[in-house]
Amino acid sequence: MALFPISDRVKRLHQTLTTFVEEVCVPAEAVYSAQLGPPGQRFTRIPPVMASLKQQARALGLWNLFLCKPYTEGIGLTNLEYAFLAEVTGRSFLAPEATNGAAPDSGNMEVLARYGTDAQKQQYLVPLLDGRIRSAFLMTEPHVASSDATNIETRIEPDGPDHYRITGRKWWSSGAGDPRCAVFLVMGKTDAAAPRHRQQTLLLVDAAAPGITIHRALTVFGYDDAPHGHMEISLDGVRVPRTHVVLGPGRGFEVVQGRLGPGRIHHCMRAVGMAERALDLLLDRATDPARTPFGKTLAEHGSLPAAVGDARVAIDAARLLVLAAAAAIDQHGPKAARLAIAQAKLAVPAMACRVVDRAIQAYGGAGVAQDVPLAALYAGLRTLRLADGPDEVHRLQISQAELRRARRCRDAAPRRATSVAKL
Template identity: 60%
Template sequence: MGKIGTDDRWKIVPPIIEDLKKKAKSLGLWNLFLPKYYPEDPGLTNLEYATLCEIMGRSHLAPEATNCSAPDTGNMEVLAKYGTEAQKRQWLTPLLNGTIRSAFAMTEPNVASSDATNICTTIRRSGSNFIINGRKWWISGAGDPRCKVYLVMGKSDPGHKEKHKQQSVVIVPADTPGVTVVRPMHVFGYDDAPHGHCEILFQDVKVPVENIVLGEGRGFEVVQGRLGPGRIHHCMRSIGLAERALEYHILRATDSSRRTFGKLLAQHGTVAQSIAESRIEIDQARLLVLRAAASIDSVGPKEAMNEIAIAKVVVPTVVCRVIDRAIQVHGAGGVGQDLPLAYMYSGMRTLRIADGKKMFALHDARHLA
């Protein structure tokens, strides 16, 4: 499809989402992701949240229904950690209430964004405003009609002698003149409407200097604070997704109506082995995630960078293998529309790329004092 807005799927959010959000709020299952060292938190540690996040990861709807879905979680943590009181009132409060959604604009099409120092979107100071020019893509959530604000990373001081202090992050309301959502990007044919992963053009976008996050030249600090916990949340949810895929695998392998050469599929050695391999790999990956979550609790995301990076690299790769085995045992049905396995695989295969890029961003942030 072309531009956002040419299809009703980009304008309508399924009503069940709001119904589930009301129910989650009434049960106290709301904003569980925010660690207990923030005043807005629900009182959980990252380790405690990890076990809940795994359960939510089993469902495509559960993270949003509990206001624990990306990219909002990372953006809310940025605003909670670095935002001014005015920024919190304007953006954090409605995000915490679940009345709006947000996006984080970092990746660009014309540079190797795995090295975030390459980012070439410009953030130029002009009197009491910043002027933003550049093109971003794979901006998750930008297609959602409830998306009201972007956190945009760009270069505010390209001549600074320290390359990790050339960037800044600014808050850009989605309806600011000069912001154009060009198109949704497709993942193996899925466009994820109405959420989307969009290409966005910023042309002479003007925002007040008060919209800077933390300060000029401190973009990498913001990225570090956002992507560490945010990426480990992806890993937590991914473990839940893997468990669900393994359940599909086992149900298929033990289905009495499915026999080959007179045996249940599970009675064939290769099928039994594939189930065992998935069980082993999921349990190993889960321990890496829990270790990373515990490390964030004890020493903070910056000092837990190695544990986060290890989990981020291992988990999507493992989960891809688990889903792939589940697809294989289902035969052609595994890649069709009657089961969620193909969609699950497309999202997890994409996460392998996203996690790799963000790992480099976190690695770069270690250069900061």
């Protein structure tokens, strides 16, 4: 943090948040998991400890940190300032929700803050900001290549002068299993004949609307991520008022791109914190004097010190990519910062996966069991290499930009050659 001009206010928030996460959230993880209950009840109850965590976070001023300038609904942080705080929340799977900054709510709230009408904000944004309801984001579909959002097949058709009807099937609808989920943000096609990026529309859909069926909760390496879950959902003629269109018909792709840019970097901020926790766990295991395979601690064996050094460098390098992307958003906006965001999204989850994997190896059988959080960390991070655009999409975006630069360099080569000849 010393390398960056961070205000005293953010330093105080960072210290308060660090204490809250390490001394309150981390110890509460086992309590939360126990309170979820048996499999048949995991999507019907909210562990009571979460309400306590939220109450403490609000009292400490750690609420809605994610909604950065220029949104007046937040606390006025820049994206760069928030990056330092989001990293801390990544150290506990409870901290993002406890501070009301968990996905998909954070991205959905940003959509409403940026594009919502006054009526939409009053109906959905206000209770989301207050933590009274939760939300889900429905874009990915099981039967198309959803890495290209223009492929979606869910139909949004006119139903009289004042309504639309939605028909389609979605999956990986994160947040839809939560009993507090009150609104779905649903992406579908309103005009298949329009230009490719003007075919889609985003609608706000009441989660209890007739015609919605939640078929199952998808698991991530066996984790159901209850109570919010990742649900497979069908929408069979779901009727929605036209006033629930976000920004306007045919502008869904535009809205989604505006949502995913900041959302991607928020994921990366937290992923750095996840990697830091994994490294801490690795160091604890490596230096444990009670564990001495072949008469030495793990830290005294040849390969582990090298792995620790590599992890330290990788985490610090990844953090700089995240901070650079956050600063670019502050200075130029999410659209202009898209390449910096893509670089972070490509590099950070993959880095964190490697760090967690090495920590798992040090823990042996315990590393893949439930007594330490490494297996759950790995499952979440490996999924992040697919969520909000897979690695391949970001890699392609970066390479295309570099190839365009190559053409500019080639065009400039004769001029450079002439200049050298004159010398």
